[in-house]
Amino acid sequence: MENKRESTIDVLRRLSKQPPREPPKKYSAYDINKLFDDEESFQQVEEKKQPAASIRVMELQKLEQIIARMQELERRMQKGDNYFNLYYEMQKLNSSFLNLLKDIENKKIILDEPMQRKVSRIKENLNKRAMK
Numbered sequence: 001m002e003n004k005r006e007s008t009i010d011v012l013r014r015l016s017k018q019p020p021r022e023p024p025k026k027y028s029a030y031d032i033n034k035l036f037d038d039e040e041s042f043q044q045v046e047e048k049k050q051p052a053a054s055i056r057v058m059e060l061q062k063l064e065q066i067i068a069r070m071q072e073l074e075r076r077m078q079k080g081d082n083y084f085n086l087y088y089e090m091q092k093l094n095s096s097f098l099n100l101l102k103d104i105e106n107k108k109i110i111l112d113e114p115m116q117r118k119v120s121r122i123k124e125n126l127n128k129r130a131m132k
Contacts, residue, residue, distance in 0.1 A: 056109050063104070063111075066097050067118060094126055 006014075042049060057098045070093050101119065104111070 055107065059100070059107070059109055060102050060111070060115065063097075063100055063115070063119070066100060067092060067122065069093055070097065070122070097122065098126070 001091075068104065070090065072088050073086050073093065077083055
């Protein structure tokens with residue numbers, strides 16, 4: 001049994017007679033939306049990727065950042081420099097704080113005791129200011 005190799009020319013002729021292959025689809029790692037037909041399926045996959053613990057941590061970090069920023073603005077406002085611009089920023093932070101609290105309540109995320117006290121104190125202060 002002789003195993004004869006085909007000549008290079010014969011191999012090239014045989015391959016040239018085959019229909020051309022489809023080029024592979026190019027998907028970028030940064031443009032993952034092309035993998036899904038509609039936006040809803042993309043959102044469902046995104047929601048499944050993040051475990052509940054990481055969502056809780058992310059929400060708590062956002063809340064802590066907003067609280068820290070609010071405290072910093074209060075200190076700067078008490079110094080008296082550029083009060084009206086700082087007041088406008090404070091109003092935006094207050095609304096984002098309340099929106100974030102609504103999201104946290106909707107997701108039923110439980111806050112730890114010190115954070116709960118901070119949040120309730122800030123909510124009381126906001127309610128007092130709103131009553132005036």
